[in-house]
Amino acid sequence: MSGSKKMTFVFVLGLVGAVQVPQLSGTEEMKATLTFSGGHETDSKDRGRPVALIAAALGVKTEIFREAFRGVKPAKDGKPSKEEAERNKEALMKVLKLHGVTNERLDEVSDYYRYKPGKGSVWKTTPAKAYAVLEDGKVKQIIVTDPGSGYSSAPIATVQGMEKLSLKVTIQFNKEFKKNGSIQSIEAE
Numbered sequence: 001m002s003g004s005k006k007m008t009f010v011f012v013l014g015l016v017g018a019v020q021v022p023q024l025s026g027t028e029e030m031k032a033t034l035t036f037s038g039g040h041e042t043d044s045k046d047r048g049r050p051v052a053l054i055a056a057a058l059g060v061k062t063e064i065f066r067e068a069f070r071g072v073k074p075a076k077d078g079k080p081s082k083e084e085a086e087r088n089k090e091a092l093m094k095v096l097k098l099h100g101v102t103n104e105r106l107d108e109v110s111d112y113y114r115y116k117p118g119k120g121s122v123w124k125t126t127p128a129k130a131y132a133v134l135e136d137g138k139v140k141q142i143i144v145t146d147p148g149s150g151y152s153s154a155p156i157a158t159v160q161g162m163e164k165l166s167l168k169v170t171i172q173f174n175k176e177f178k179k180n181g182s183i184q185s186i187e188a189e
Contacts, residue, residue, distance in 0.1 A: 028135070028136075029133055029134065029135050029140070030133075030134040030135075031131045031132070031133055031134070032131060032132045032134055032159050032160050032161055032162065033130075033131050033159075033160050034129075034130040034131055034132060034142070034157050034158065034159055034160070034167075034186070035157070035158050035160060036127060036128050036130075036148075036155040036156065036157055036158075036169075037155060037156050037158070038153070038155045038156050039151035039152070039153055039154060039155025039156075039169075039171070039181075040122045040125070040150075040151065040152055040153070041152065041153040042152050042153070045066070046066070048117045049069075050113055050122075050123050050150075050152045050181075051065055051066060051069075052152050052153075052173060052181070053113055053123070053150065053152055053173065053180055053181050054109055054110075054113050055173075056173030056174060056175065056180050056181075057109040057112070057113070057174075057175055057177065057180050058096065058099075058101050058105060058106065058109055058175075059099070059100065059101070059175050060096065060099045060101065064095065064096070064099055065096075067095055068091070068092045068094070068095035068096050069092065071088075071091030071092065071094065071095070072088045072091050072092060073087065073088060073091075074088075089103070089106075092106060093106065112124060112177055122150070123150060124149075124150055124177075125148070125149065125150030125151070125181075126146070126148045126149045126150060126178070127146075127148050128144065128146055128147055128148030128151075128155070128182070128183045129144070129145045129146040129148070130142060130143060130144040130145060130146075130157070130183070130186060131143055131145070132159045132162075134159075134162075139159065139162075139165065139188045142167075142186045142187070142188070144183050144185075144186060147179075147182035147183040147184070148181075148182055148183055149177065149178050149179060149180055149181050149182045150180070150181045151171045151181040151182070151183070152181055153171070154168075154169040154170065154171050155169055155171075155183075156169070157169050157186055165188060166188070166189040167186055167187065167188055167189065168186070168187045168188075168189050169183060169185075169186050170183075170184045170185045170186075170187075171183060171184055172184040
């Protein structure tokens with residue numbers, strides 16, 4: 001080949017989701033897909049409610065939302081009457097309004113994170129996407145292409161083909177639904 005043109009060759013390796021990109025330096029970099037599992041665990045005292053997500057979306061500390069929720073009396077059959085719903089809303093707002101939460105925002109957040117527990121269902125989530133850049137069989141860098149959202153706890157991340165590698169996933173909470181419970185960082189331990 002003449003001139004300064006450089007060619008990059010990309011080919012897929014097997015079924016592990018790795019792509020090898022020969023580098024001019026003589027070392028080979030590979031990209032391996034990360035898979036995520038879990039990340040929807042909640043504190044046992046919250047009885048399956050994603051309190052960390054709800055509190056962050058409301059802009060209050062988790063303890064404040066728990067305090068507000070202490071005044072709520074859930075309906076025995078899961079469907080509160082109009083009067084029960086009004087009493088529960090009043091109990092929540094009694095605490096939350098002191099922290100700048102409006103009735104409209106409480107409704108918006110409650111509707112967004114409402115779900116029917118059981119049978120493996122969870123609130124609205126967007127799965128995260130990431131890959132690891134490998135050099136000489138070691139993780140050089142982890143690239144998050146989509147931080148996802150709706151993780152109430154740190155999910156377990158695994159590099160395909162390197163399942164024994166321990167990764168530390170950190171999530172962040174935010175008032176914005178699309179950023180709330182998203183991946184902040186992933187590091188090889």
